[in-house]
Each structure stands twice: as C-alpha cells, then as structure tokens.
C-alpha cells in the first residue's frame with residue numbers, strides 16, 4: 001500500500017464512549033433536571049439500587065460514584081489489617097488492587113489462566129495460607145472467572161470474596177450473575193464500560209444486609225436519619241451523624257440523580273447490549289479462522305462473556321515476529337491503532353514503590369508481552385468490524401511474508 005493510499009484510510013482507534021444513550025435516556029436526564037427535588041442521591045438512586053439487586057437476583061446494592069469507590073468500601077468492610085493477606089490477579093486494572101493495598105494488608109499476586117486470561121484457581125491455591133483473608137477475582141474483559149473453583153478454596157478457609165465486575169455487568173457464571181456469587185460485587189459505570197451513567201458511576205452489591213447499611217453510612221460522611229419520630233424535627237439537628245464502622249472515617253462516594261436515572265434505563269437494556277457485543281465478537285473472530293497465531297480468550301461453556309474488550313495474544317514466533325511488529329505495521333500501513341493493556345501490577349512503578357513487586361506470574365508476563373487489544377465499543381457496525389479484521393489480517397499476512 002502506497003503512502004497516499006494509507007493517508008486516505010480513515011483511522012480506526014478506540015473511542016472513549018462505549019454505549020451511546022438513546023432518545024428516551026436523553027429525555028429522562030432533562031426530566032430529572034427539571035423535576036427532581038434533589039440532584040444528589042434521592043429516589044432515582046434508591047430505585048436504581050433496588051432494581052440492580054433484583055437484576056443480580058441476590059442481596060442488596062449501594063449506588064456509588066465509581067467502582068473504585070465500591071472496591072474501597074468492600075476493602076474496608078472485609079476488615080483487612082496489616083499482617084493479613086489478600087490475593088489479587090497481577091493482570092488487571094490498577095483500581096482492583098489499590099483499595100486493598102491501602103488497608104495495610106499484603107497483596108499476593110495471582111497468575112492468570114493462559115486460556116481464559118482471568119485469575120487462575122491453580123495459582124490461587126498456591127498462594128493461600130492461614131493469613132489469607134480475602135481474594136479478588138476480576139471478570140476481566142467481561143469473562144467470568146471460574147467461581148466454583150475459587151469458592152472451593154475460599155469457603156472452607158473463611159476467605160471473603162470480592163468480585164471485581166467492573167468489566168462484566170450482566171455476565172453470568174453457571175446462570176448466576178457475576179457480582180452475586182461472592183460476598184461483595186463491585187461494578188463500574190465509567191464511560192469506557194458496557195453501560196455508563198454519564199461518564200462515572202458504580203455499584204456495590206452485597207450479600208449481607210448489614211453490609212448494605214454500612215456501605216450507605218460510609219458513602220455519605222456518616223450522615224444518617226434519626227431513628228423513630230421526633231416531636232421537634234429540628235432538635236438536635238436535621239440529620240444524625242453516626243460512626244459508620246468502628247475505627248473508620250466515612251467518605252463521600254455519592255452518585256447524582258440524573259446519573260442514577262440513566263443507569264436504571266441502561267440496566268433494562270444491558271442484556272441486549274451484551275448480546276449484541278457477543279454477536280460483534282463472533283463476527284470479528286470468525287475472520288481469523290485461518291490465523292492460529294491470533295489466540296483469542298477461551299470462553300468456558302459455563303460462562304457468558306459480555307465482551308467489554310476484544311483482546312488477543314499474537315504467537316508470531318514461527319515467523320520471527322512479535323506483537324510490536326504487528327502493531328507497528330497495522331498502524332503505519334493501515335492506520336489501525338491497536339494497543340497494549342494492563343501493565344502487570346507487580347511490574348509497575350506504583351506497586352514496586354510500596355514493596356509489592358514479589359510475584360511468580362509467568363502467564364501474566366507471557367500474555368502482557370504478547371497481547372494486542374483492539375478498538376472496541378457497542379454498535380461498531382458490521383462494516384467497521386469487518387474493515388478492522390481485514391486491516392489486521394493484512395498485517396498478519398505481512399508478518400508471515402517477513403514484512
């Protein structure tokens with residue numbers, strides 16, 4: 001392809017909005033702005049929580065301003081303290097681990113399974129000991145972890161499970177929604193996610209009703225209504241201030257009403273959004289049937305993938321090529337911007353600076369060093385999906401030909 005032809009190609013690159021709002025969702029924002037008695041947490045937030053818990057089919061839920069906030073509250077409620085250990089996959093987004101590191105507990109990095117690329121139960125088995133108090137399976141890229149295998153390790157030892165479902169809202173494991181299986185389920189409605197509440201947002205799902213109470217106290221600076229009726233509503237003050245948990249200061253992780261209103265509507269169509277993403281994934285991957293050097297995530301029968309992202313490992317050893325060669329070629333010749341994601345946390349300056357660099361995670365390293373992540377969002381459309389596959393395949397052909 002000549003330079004002029006390359007210059008004429010429209011670039012294909014990731015965009016920061018995964019799912020666009022529809023007309024009803026846009027109108028709802030306006031209605032809430034015009035009619036609501038509060039724009040902070042109120043009836044829309046309360047309804048969103050109830051509907052989310054019903055969607056999960058278990059427990060209760062607290063609406064929050066981010067999944068990082070949900071993970072933070074979960075980390076606090078697990079009661080982790082210095083001397084305890086928590087098992088977290090090294091291959092995940094930074095927010096999975098930071099709240100647990102902040103408790104003072106020691107992070108033990110688990111490896112990923114080479115085929116599914118989510119936390120490997122075999123690796124977890126090697127890390128557990130009497131100090132292990134918590135494990136944090138991450139349903140990365142939208143694929144549920146092998147929860148039965150993890151429960152089998154956790155339950156007899158009383159280890160609490162915090163599911164990081166940021167990338168997998170609506171995903172199912174053996175028919176159960178992710179986030180309803182462990183003690184806590186943390187969801188993100190950030191702009192990059194399958195459903196987003198105007199750019200930021202999150203939900204903490206809990207199984208124990210007491211955790212729902214604590215979460216609501218922790219999330220709004222300990223503000224809490226007085227119990228019972230009072231003769232004079234203003235005495236001693238309009239609202240009570242309660243300690244959320246012994247030894248814990250409260251935080252502010254509230255979500256606004258327009259955001260919750262949008263979340264309620266997106267929740268009604270998240271299964272359709274995910275089904276469409278699965279179709280999009282199947283269409284894209286079908287193009288690579290004759291290219292075994294592109295290895296996509298394996299989806300076990302018991303898991304329903306929601307394809308938050310589309311990633312693959314490039315095994316180009318037979319051609320003496322690396323994924324960096326593929327990315328460079330596709331970008332320079334075909335203006336396709338492929339990226340590399342999830343710096344293994346134990347190798348990052350951040351975690352190293354806190355002394356969390358000890359890890360034996362060979363599959364995490366192998367995947368990170370060979371992975372490619374594609375531009376990916378809801379409703380890309382068949383033409384763009386096919387175009388992206390064709391540009392990639394031309395890159396793979398060039399690698400085979402020594403280009």
Ligand SMILES: Cc1ncc(COP(=O)(O)O)c(C=O)c1O
Nearest residue numbers: 066067068093095096166188190
């Ligand atoms: C796996 C994972 N966990 C946690 C988070 C944090 O989500 P939020 O941006 O809502 O705080 C993200 C967001 O990218 C994520 O991908």
